Amino acid sequence: MNTVLLHCRGGFEKECAAEIVARSAEQGVFGYPQFEAGQAYVLFHCHAPGGAEELVTRLRFERLIFARQWCACLPLVSGLSKRDRITPLLEQCRQLPQAAELMVEVADTTEGRELQGFARKFGSALSQALRQEEILLPRKQKSDWRMHLFVIDGQTLWLGAAPARNSSPLPMGIRRLKFPHHAPSRSTLKLEEAWLHFLSAGRQKRLLAPGMTAVDLGAAPGGWTWQLVKHHMRVTAVDNGPMDEALMESGQVEHRQEDAFTFVPPKPVDWLVCDIVDKPARVTELMLRWALSGWCKQAMFNLKLPMKKRFDEVEHCLQHLEAALHEAGVEYRLRARQLYHDREEITCWLSLSEPGQ
Structure with a gap:
């Protein structure tokens, strides 16, 4: 062969x-x-x-x-x-x-x-x-x-x-998922697929437990927040835009109308999720800030890719992230994949509580 x-x-x-x-x-x-x-x-x-x-x-x-x-x-x-x-x-x-x-x-x-x-x-x-x-x-x-x-x-x-x-x-x-009827947007499928792809059944049970806390940066209208609420987490949704009304009625979501790049959590959370439309280098720096500050244990985030030199941009962002974490002595596990429900982006899982290659 x-x-x-x-x-x-x-x-x-x-x-x-x-x-x-x-x-x-x-x-x-x-x-x-x-x-x-x-x-x-x-x-x-x-x-x-x-x-x-x-x-x-x-x-x-x-x-x-x-x-x-x-x-x-x-x-x-x-x-x-x-x-x-x-x-x-x-x-x-x-x-x-x-x-x-x-x-x-x-x-x-x-x-x-x-x-x-x-x-x-x-x-x-x-x-x-x-x-x-x-x-x-x-x-x-x-x-x-x-x-x-x-x-x-x-x-x-x-x-x-x-x-x-x-x-x-x-x-x-290809992992084909059915769009949940009550979810605010189809972007919810990206986070669902990410969890199924990156997390084994044992990790899902351990890392997506009821009562955990999470922050969703760039949350509106709430597609990713909906997945967090589905797992019975308490969520801080950070976005200047409006959130889905039905989602807010769950009582599990606090909407903070702030800039996702300057928001500071009052205390560390279990999960950070981020689907912000911005330059991949800027989102990488934001994820690095959260990781080095100890503000989260797990992070799931998307990097929106440019029109040209997309592979080079991905290599640069992930190598920079790994080099900075290594230099700071932070143990971590990082995986990335362009998932089926992604488009001009890749999805990354950064674990600071379950390090490994």
């Missing part, structure tokens, strides 16, 4: 490509990216034989910000006959690490979504044939690898594999 296929948000192929080039070089795996604008995936072709398998095994997937999903692939399969697409694939699948699951994926584009019906049916038929040939392990048997089928069209596809514990468990890395 010499090619790594990485899913990303459409329009962020350039950032995904720049990131995998940088991260793979750190692992001593070298190659070159290939992509078209708007196709919602990137191909990274490794120079050395077996480089793709080596990369998806050695590089921690959670370190990637712009990639939603990845897998190491065999050469592109094209020209499949409509009469029998499956038989030619069986021998190729034998070349992949043995797995117990076949994940069927398409690009997150209009064209890709139109292929989903075909992809599901074809994937189901291929999976059945693979089990009959004992290429796929029995469903209940655990395996270190997952097999991937990425459908380009009815005659063209990629076959690959990814470590089950070093990739997304979700097809295309």
